[in-house]
Amino acid sequence: MIFVNENLIAKGTAAKQAARVLATLPTDVKNNALLAIAGGLVKNSDYIISQNKKDLDLAKEKGMASAMMDRLSLNQSRIESMAEGIRQIAALPDPVGEVLGMVKRPSGLVIGRTRVPLGVIGIIYESRPNVTSDAAALCIKAGNAVILRGGSEAINSNLAIANIMRQEGEAAGLPKGSINLIEDTSRETAVEFMKLNGYVDVLIPRGGAGLIQSVIKNATVPVIETGTGNCHIYIEKTADLNMAENIVINAKTSRPSVCNATETLLVDEEIAKKCLPGILKALSEKGVEIRGCEMTQKIYPNAKAATEADWETEYNDYILAVKVVDGINAALDHIAKYSTKHSEAIVTSDYSASQKFLSEVDAAAVYVNASTRFTDGFEFGFGAEIGISTQKMHARGPMGLSELTTIKYIIYGNGQIRK
Amino acid sequence: MIFVNENLIAKGTAAKQAARVLATLPTDVKNNALLAIAGGLVKNSDYIISQNKKDLDLAKEKGMASAMMDRLSLNQSRIESMAEGIRQIAALPDPVGEVLGMVKRPSGLVIGRTRVPLGVIGIIYESRPNVTSDAAALCIKAGNAVILRGGSEAINSNLAIANIMRQEGEAAGLPKGSINLIEDTSRETAVEFMKLNGYVDVLIPRGGAGLIQSVIKNATVPVIETGTGNCHIYIEKTADLNMAENIVINAKTSRPSVCNATETLLVDEEIAKKCLPGILKALSEKGVEIRGCEMTQKIYPNAKAATEADWETEYNDYILAVKVVDGINAALDHIAKYSTKHSEAIVTSDYSASQKFLSEVDAAAVYVNASTRFTDGFEFGFGAEIGISTQKMHARGPMGLSELTTIKYIIYGNGQIRK
Numbered sequence: 001m002i003f004v005n006e007n008l009i010a011k012g013t014a015a016k017q018a019a020r021v022l023a024t025l026p027t028d029v030k031n032n033a034l035l036a037i038a039g040g041l042v043k044n045s046d047y048i049i050s051q052n053k054k055d056l057d058l059a060k061e062k063g064m065a066s067a068m069m070d071r072l073s074l075n076q077s078r079i080e081s082m083a084e085g086i087r088q089i090a091a092l093p094d095p096v097g098e099v100l101g102m103v104k105r106p107s108g109l110v111i112g113r114t115r116v117p118l119g120v121i122g123i124i125y126e127s128r129p130n131v132t133s134d135a136a137a138l139c140i141k142a143g144n145a146v147i148l149r150g151g152s153e154a155i156n157s158n159l160a161i162a163n164i165m166r167q168e169g170e171a172a173g174l175p176k177g178s179i180n181l182i183e184d185t186s187r188e189t190a191v192e193f194m195k196l197n198g199y200v201d202v203l204i205p206r207g208g209a210g211l212i213q214s215v216i217k218n219a220t221v222p223v224i225e226t227g228t229g230n231c232h233i234y235i236e237k238t239a240d241l242n243m244a245e246n247i248v249i250n251a252k253t254s255r256p257s258v259c260n261a262t263e264t265l266l267v268d269e270e271i272a273k274k275c276l277p278g279i280l281k282a283l284s285e286k287g288v289e290i291r292g293c294e295m296t297q298k299i300y301p302n303a304k305a306a307t308e309a310d311w312e313t314e315y316n317d318y319i320l321a322v323k324v325v326d327g328i329n330a331a332l333d334h335i336a337k338y339s340t341k342h343s344e345a346i347v348t349s350d351y352s353a354s355q356k357f358l359s360e361v362d363a364a365a366v367y368v369n370a371s372t373r374f375t376d377g378f379e380f381g382f383g384a385e386i387g388i389s390t391q392k393m394h395a396r397g398p399m400g401l402s403e404l405t406t407i408k409y410i411i412y413g414n415g416q417i418r419k
Numbered sequence: 420m421i422f423v424n425e426n427l428i429a430k431g432t433a434a435k436q437a438a439r440v441l442a443t444l445p446t447d448v449k450n451n452a453l454l455a456i457a458g459g460l461v462k463n464s465d466y467i468i469s470q471n472k473k474d475l476d477l478a479k480e481k482g483m484a485s486a487m488m489d490r491l492s493l494n495q496s497r498i499e500s501m502a503e504g505i506r507q508i509a510a511l512p513d514p515v516g517e518v519l520g521m522v523k524r525p526s527g528l529v530i531g532r533t534r535v536p537l538g539v540i541g542i543i544y545e546s547r548p549n550v551t552s553d554a555a556a557l558c559i560k561a562g563n564a565v566i567l568r569g570g571s572e573a574i575n576s577n578l579a580i581a582n583i584m585r586q587e588g589e590a591a592g593l594p595k596g597s598i599n600l601i602e603d604t605s606r607e608t609a610v611e612f613m614k615l616n617g618y619v620d621v622l623i624p625r626g627g628a629g630l631i632q633s634v635i636k637n638a639t640v641p642v643i644e645t646g647t648g649n650c651h652i653y654i655e656k657t658a659d660l661n662m663a664e665n666i667v668i669n670a671k672t673s674r675p676s677v678c679n680a681t682e683t684l685l686v687d688e689e690i691a692k693k694c695l696p697g698i699l700k701a702l703s704e705k706g707v708e709i710r711g712c713e714m715t716q717k718i719y720p721n722a723k724a725a726t727e728a729d730w731e732t733e734y735n736d737y738i739l740a741v742k743v744v745d746g747i748n749a750a751l752d753h754i755a756k757y758s759t760k761h762s763e764a765i766v767t768s769d770y771s772a773s774q775k776f777l778s779e780v781d782a783a784a785v786y787v788n789a790s791t792r793f794t795d796g797f798e799f800g801f802g803a804e805i806g807i808s809t810q811k812m813h814a815r816g817p818m819g820l821s822e823l824t825t826i827k828y829i830i831y832g833n834g835q836i837r838k
Binding site: 020023103107109111217222246247366367368373391392394406410412413416418 | 443620784790792798811832
């Protein structure tokens with residue numbers, strides 16, 4: 001494979017060399033470096049804010065929407081939060097070196113399975129500059145070198161953060177090349193980064209559907225697909241309707257922009273007339289637009305007509321698709337057809353319905369009587385999260401530190417040869 | 420994404436539908452189906468042999484090398500072996516449904532981690548027709564549907580085997596679409612198969628370096644890279660030289676064509692003069708060509724001169740590269756530079772050298788005082804093997820039934836909503 005981009009190769013080489021050292025770096029060195037980095041970010045917050053202002057000024061010139069401007073914007077308190085996030089990562093147990101099992105085989109060989117870092121992790125992300133510190137800290141804690149490629153809108157902020165992290169980290173004992181940021185934010189370079197086989201062990205995209213699809217299409221390095229969530233709630237006919245209403249409102253409106261928000265509500269036809277008017281009215285009052293099937297429109301005339309596209313869409317917005325279904329099998333068929341396999345929930349008081357749903361739905365997280373919004377590394381008890389995998393390989397659902405590692409077999413022999 | 424190939428889409432759709440049923444199929448149904456398939460292959464061995472003869476006749480016309488002809492060839496005893504392999508897979512424990520952990524969170528949610536099938540597994544392989552039955556049986560046992568794409572040289576044999584497996588399997592309770600074979604063996608169709616996102620959950624190539632590279636370059640579905648093994652043995656200065664000789668001879672000559680055979684021998688300079696003449700003479704007598712560094716040539720004048728390419732090459736043949744190195748760090752550097760991270764071994768009687776090697780070498784399997792030839796699903800106690808992963812994502816080293824599964828979080832709530 002021929003690379004035009006010598007700068008990428010240089011970063012890849014540096015990261016690979018650092019990864020060899022990081023793999024066996026003592027836990028306390030990693031933790032101290034993370035604490036030094038956290039302190040450094042706070043200490044240099046004026047500088048970070050001044051660099052962030054450059055990005056904000058450019059964004060304003062380009063007419064960026066205010067919600068996007070807000071995501072891009074850094075201030076003292078947000079930098080304190082970034083530092084606090086890093087301190088929390090430092091406080092987590094080190095996953096590296098855990099022995100997952102050891103067996104003695106008939107050959108006499110003792111075979112152990114141990115947790116080791118992945119090596120070099122690539123992260124491609126969009127406008128939020130806090131991803132820079134968050135992702136780098138998680139990678140370092142799990143013993144990996146990291147190559148970051150953030151969006152062009154945040155390049156000055158990202159450079160400031162990454163430079164401080166690198167300086168403070170190296171001064172505290174991290175090997176040179178542990179933290180790398182690609183300065184060139186062109187699309188061409190991003191695509192070359194996705195093909196950096198031999199240097200990048202795993203690439204994790206964090207961002208919208210467009211970014212994820214570009215990575216899936218272009219990458220030749222192994223990828224962990226994250227964060228596409230067309231999530232459903234199915235209100236089964238025996239559901240506690242009060243519980244159902246609370247769960248649906250929470251799952252749709254507590255934070256509509258995130259991947260674990262619910263996008264489609266499925267309701268059993270036996271109870272649709274009884275429960276839909278109240279639930280949909282409450283949602284409407286919270287500003288949610290309802291797009292329903294024919295039956296939904298009959299029951300709740302304010303609903304717009306849903307089209308095929310509505311069943312497929314992850315709105316990430318105050319919109320909910322609603323469909324009345326003929327029993328649990330129809331609900332399971334709908335979910336199997338349209339789910340992105342992120343988070344799916346049933347509200348029911350029937351034992352066998354709950355078991356059937358848990359068993360037959362193919363998704364990272366399958367809920368009984370709870371909001372889909374819980375799919376998250378912190379809520380699952382991982383203490384941190386690098387993203388939510390929506391593929392089946394390597395990691396599924398929220399990814400914590402363990403998911404940033406792989407295994408290695410270590411084999412103790414005393415002269416064994418194979419017959 | 421637009422697919423020209425409706426036949427592939429049809430197979431993908433059938434496999435996806437079958438996967439939904441297979442995911443919850445009782446263990447005894449899967450096992451009985453596998454036993455029926457094994458019986459069916461033996462019962463129809465005349466038919467399989469007659470179809471295999473078509474492939475052999477075509478291969479002969481095309482002037483296929485005799486070693487390749489042998490790999491392609493089936494007879495009564497080889498079909499019995501295929502059937503026996505399937506019976507052994509039926510006898511293994513079912514990985515599906517295993518609960519890997521369950522925790523109660525402060526929210527009151529009970530979160531369980533359970534093992535579930537991957538879904539639809541694609542296998543791309545080359546000339547050996549026994550891979551058809553072996554791979555399909557492993558996928559089915561782990562609850563997956565399978566889409567097979569074998570080489571054109573074996574298409575008649577593969578079709579015969581797959582058809583019998585499908586008929587016998589479906590008659591014994593497997594859902595329609597569980598076992599699929601792509602009849603069209605064109606390169607174009609293979610590339611389209613590698614891009615069958617939405618239908619194929621994981622693609623596993625089994626074959627030579629050319630096939631693996633083509634899959635890495637073209638695939639947009641998640642891939643598990645297998646079987647590239649540029650393996651090393653390092654004879655440390657405190658090694659028991661008799662043990663070292665036995666291990667090197669075993670690792671190089673017991674089966675040179677496989678990925679866990681050793682390709683490069685590294686010898687500490689302190690003992691090179693003492694141990695190399697005997698080891699290299701013994702290897703030469705077994706027909707191994709020696710390609711050595713300058714020092715090796717001085718010690719053993721029959722050695723040819725090794726070039727840079729020799730350190731990089733997986734010979735899969737009776738050839739061994741030999742390099743004299745200045746201590747363990749030089750050995751570790753050489754391995755870090757040239758290893759494909761498959762299997763690496765040290766021969767030593769020094770405790771700290773053994774620990775350093777185990778800790779610092781980045782490979783799927785790292786050995787002390789044993790032959791690299793042990794890296795194998797059977798030797799590791801998995802009972803079966805679909806291949807040896809040489810990537811770090813999802814699976815590393817020999818892959819058994821567990822590696823053909825993923826996990827799913829099941830969450831028991833009682834009305835929880837997220838704050």
